[in-house]
Amino acid sequence: MASISGVCSPSSTLRPCRSLLPLKSLRWDAISLPIGPSDRLRHARPPQSIADLSRSTAAGGAAAEPVEKKAGAIEKDPINLWHRYVDWLYQHKELGLYLDVSRIGFTDEFFERMEPRLQKAFRAMQELEKGAIANPDEGRMVGHYWLRNPKLAPKSFLVLQIEKTLDAICRFADEIISAKIKPPSSPAGRFTQVLSVGIGGSALGPQFVAEALAPDNPPLKIRFIDNTDPAGIDHQIAQLGPELASTLVIVISKSGGTPETRNGLLEVQKAFREAGLNFSKQGVAITQENSLLDNAARIEGWLARFPMFDWVGGRTSEMSAVGLLPAALQGIDIKEMLAGASLMDEATRTTVVKNNPAALLALCWYWASDGVGSKDMVVLPYKDSMLLFSRYLQQLVMESLGKEFDLDGNRVNQGLTVYGNKGSTDQHAYIQQLREGVHNFFVTFIEVLRDRPPGHDWELEPGVTCGDYLFGMLQGTRSALYANNRESISVTVQEVNPRSVGALIALYERAVGIYASLVNINAYHQPGVEAGKKAAAEVLALQKRVLAVLNEASCKEPVEPLTIDEIADRCHAPEEIEMIYKIVAHMAANDRAIIAEGSCGSPRSIKVFLGECNVDELYV
């Protein structure tokens, strides 16, 4: 197809038609929203203080209760602080994991007041583990805890399913690594690369674990396609180059119908065709039985298919085939990951709050963010390999806790914002603001005691190693923040290994579940995600209508160029005029046979027609 992008070239600048209202001029009382019974309480006036904020949400029906003003709770006396540290320090001996909550200033009264609600949360968790429908909106059980202890699953067929799948994963990974299963036309004679295609919960766990645990020379190297960005996909495929012939493509999607993942698959399949390779001999699907993906993989005879279970949510799927197969292919000991998670699960089942690290975390989050997400959680692992932990937690925490309604249907707009990268790198980026700027966060430090494998360390100056610096940076930042009343939690592990990573995942999964109970929300659904997906589908449907209208006008003799207003009119979508302009600009920038004459900066001046019309083309 001929394509001319006219003046809508990349250098054209798109400007808003009118200057936007400065944010400063927005006033609380100027915002008028539809007010329902619970809205009325929330919107009556802006919250004046932390306590007000909690109260107003509680009044709206949420489980959040007011917490007292916190300034007085920050202990500054070093000896008292040491006592607080010792009194509250949690240790899991077998895992070598510590949790220090001493730099969160909750009071004994708060702890006692929360006790009954924590007991309620424990009971809810026990029911969940026994197979209750813990995700009522979707009518689903929530069973990720069974994955690391199948005997807990409430039905014997579930136990079998879990055990059978784990065996199949181990066997398949062994056969791939040992080249018992080979790609048909690989010069290497074995699979050397994994290309994982998936998004959200079907990517973040495998990405985090690969970064944290893959050995320097894994049996198979892994790379990811986790978006529908064509340039990103091209980059991954180009990086593989001729090694595409030795690449195992794992397509991961619980639903089997996520558009980004489908697109990634179609792009990869095209690359296989162009390279003269047979995709089905190198493709593996991880998805729910009978999903679109599962059916395609079965009909096309892909190399293997592994199940995802209805009762495992995407963001808690790292210990299912989703996380275990990619990990096993990189030579990561997945049984150790499961063992670490299982040990942590046991530890977080205790109903003695002080001995339950997940309950302590949930309690700290509640205290620090007033039970309404008023402060963000900055996650700072001081270890490069843990870089993606915050990104992984972002989905686990924010998709689970970021909810508009509570379980009783009250509007609560709950959530807990998570961000962070790693220390000490971030000390040279944004710690300045954390120390001195807006006080809207609390920190979680992740400390790893072992700097390097034994026998590799050396002193770069007398008595001091490189790792000592990292340690010093962490401790220094923790102290400096606390001195300025900025609270923090510290989680310490001996080293980053499959066991500790499994334990950390399990710890945060449980903490999220307990916190969700404390604020009375469903942690296991994601209704908000659907709105964006629906809107995206509508944009694509509109694009087809635009193309149909343009095609008709461009098939006329002479060709009839149309203004954006005319296109909107002929699409019977005058209210979509801005979106139509954006569709035209996007297609024009991508050599899509659209000719847009005029200036992109003046949308009304544009006249559009197709470089080629197709009388037979059906766009709708």
Ligand SMILES: O=P(O)(O)OC[C@H]1O[C@H](O)[C@H](O)[C@@H](O)[C@@H]1O
């Ligand atoms: O695994 P899939 O069905 O492809 O879903 C991938 C992701 O899709 C959505 O965005 C959900 O909000 C995520 O929770 C999910 O992990």
